[in-house]
Amino acid sequence: LYRYAQDGHEFAKPIQxxxxxxLSQTHIDAALAAFAEHSHERLKPVYDSLNQQVTYDQLHLLRIYFVSQLVE
Structure with a gap:
């Protein structure tokens, strides 16, 4: 899905x-801000900046959302 989003394809319901x-809206907002600050290329800097409170699985989903929003 990450590559799909990187290639500029849109999701029908990215909010899903x-x-x-x-995650709570607070964690989502913090993670998206961390992606904006550290880039979406690597998850480790984002994971570390969030004090490891968001799992890598959750970060994978949020990164897909983040990249899909950049395309629009």
Whole structure:
């Protein structure tokens, strides 16, 4: 899905990626801000900046959402 989003394809309901993460809006906002600050290329800097409070699985979903929003 990450490559799909990188290639510029749109998702019908990108908000579902956020819902599937199971995170609170506060954690979602913090993670998206961390992607804006550290880039979406690597997850480790984002993971570390969030004090490891968001799992890598959750970060994968949020990164897909983040990249899909850049395309629009």
């Amino acid at each position: 990626l956020l819902e599937q993460s199971g």
